[in-house]
Amino acid sequence: MLVKSKSEFQLLKDGHVTSPKGFTAGGMHCGLRKSKLDFGWLHSEVPACAAGVYTMNSFQAAPLKVTQESLAVDQKLQTIVVNSGIANACTGAQGIEDAQETQKLSAAKMNVKQNHVAVASTGLIGVTLPMEKIEAGIEAMNEPENQAPERFEQAILTTDTITKTIAVQLEIDGKTITIGGAAKGSGMIHPNMATMLAYMTTDAEAEPGSLQNALRAVTDKTFNMITVDGDCSTNDTVLVMANGLQNNEPLNENHPQWDKFVHALTYVSEELAKQIAKDGEGATKLIEVKVKGASSEQAGRKVGKAVISSNLVKSAVYGSDPNWGRIICAVGYSEEPVNPDKVNVFLGEIPVVKNGLPVDFDEQEGKTYLDQPSVKLTVDLNDGHAEATAWGCDLTYDYVKINASYRT
Known part of the structure; x- marks a missing residue:
């Protein structure tokens, strides 16, 4: 349901990260936290053009390194796997092995290429992942009772008090394009980049280099302009996936409606960033x-x-x-x-x-x-x-x- 016009795009009521065509998401409790959902996934029906920006902290967590290396292969992703509770940061070679194993097992479960799986973690630093619990989460990724965008949004949270989500629609090449997003972040919020995890999806077709340039520019204006406590995390990641299922002409800087797309992407990013800032730990304003x-x-x-x-x-x-x-x-x-x-x-x-x-x-x-x-x-x-x-x-x-x- 369209509820609010921004002249070039419209805000979707109850929009979320799977509002764009071809995306599904879910989450479950695998035992990393006492009772809350702690393992989530986001999946595209087809490989999607993807772009990412990451923390500038020198102690980059193992999942970031694995995801960056994978994305560099062909700039495509199809599945994102996230755990909360344990950051898998400052965990040395074991952390890299665990992130790669998570990626490998998830790829097999979802029947996608291993380099098309992004992995992310958030939580305590200096603790290795209990892989038997991660494997249990991966095994449950296709179970119907775990499939819902709300479960993904819950599974990625740590000290957050609310989920962060949004979706907008716009017309490009006569096609209805949707951009959705979900994020987590409450403490350790201070860019470069903003300390958080954020995922944006779209069913638009976009060229990889142009999408990467747009994400960097948008991040500088939005996620990099929020702070809660001045701490820059080891695990900050923003990823965007464009699966092209609306079959528009590929978007790039020369497309006549490129600015319109970037404007909508900026709005989605800004709203997620503001939701993170508003939900700062202990915040009232x-x-x-x-x-x-x-x-x-x-x-x-x-x-x-x-x-x-x-x-x-x-x-x-x-x-x-x-x-x-x-x-x-x-x-x-x-x-x-x-x-x-x-x-x-x-x-x-x-x-x-x-x-x-x-x-x-x-x-x-x-x-x-x-x-x-x-x-x-x-x-x-x-x-x-x-x-x-x-x-x-x-x-x-x-x-x-x-x-x-x-x-x-």
């Missing part, structure tokens, strides 16, 4: 930082990330304290040259700084605004015409509680 008047988009991103990453800003928002000095401070240490005499700051629509100087405003009005579950902070640098937006959440007592007892 989503924070959006809009930077205007930057000398370049890169400059705007640096300033926006500095503000959204500030623990003092995040704490002030949690306490509904309209302390604009913390915002100015973060702008100043962003390592991006700014002219303090030009900077304006707004809490929502409330001006609190003009040309670097305080503006008289009603403190109670500012507090009331910050009491909302979603707040917007605007920084106008008055130094150009570029803009950027970053997303994050407030810093609460519960964040410390959750992470102080993560292993227990």
Whole structure:
């Protein structure tokens, strides 16, 4: 059911990662966690053109290395297998062997090429996978009771409180194209890339190189612009699969509707990113930082990330304290040259700084605004015409509680 128009595409009510034609997904409990679903899979009827971006953490987990090597063979994927509870990171040669064995067994179960299987893990670092439990999960991949996108969305979660999902539709070459997505992420959220797992699917036909370029550009504007706690994980992965089952003309930079496709892909990514930021561990509020008047988009991103990453800003928002000095401070240490005499700051629509100087405003009005579950902070640098937006959440007592007892 189409419920909301974005001019070039429409948001699907109850859309999910298998809304595009030819995709199925499922999940089960294989024993990695106490009771929650902890093993999931996403599958395309046919090999799909695929692209990926990964964490910049030097300690890349074994599944990332295996997936990157496989994707490099022919830039195609057909099945993605994910476990939660154990990250299979900092596990040495054994971790690589386990990731490869997971890939091999999954390929045999789903009757696909081994290099067309991506593997991913999330959870505790430094623990090897109990392969007998992983094998049990793989054996259950085709059982009807385990097949449902909602089960996949649940199986990939760790400390998340909600699933993250979305789908949109658009017309390309007279064909109805669908883009779906699912993601997980709640803590250890700070790009490059955003600490999380995100999977996007589409039934459009796309050329591999163009899809990879689009994903990198989209990630820079969306997943790389969120933060929860400033920690960059070992397992971050974003993958997109385009199986071409709608038989449109192959999408690339020269296709007349390429920008339309990228716009829709960007929207899906942004919405997933915002859902992750909103569900930050212990969070009560989503924070959006809009930077205007930057000398370049890169400059705007640096300033926006500095503000959204500030623990003092995040704490002030949690306490509904309209302390604009913390915002100015973060702008100043962003390592991006700014002219303090030009900077304006707004809490929502409330001006609190003009040309670097305080503006008289009603403190109670500012507090009331910050009491909302979603707040917007605007920084106008008055130094150009570029803009950027970053997303994050407030810093609460519960964040410390959750992470102080993560292993227990």
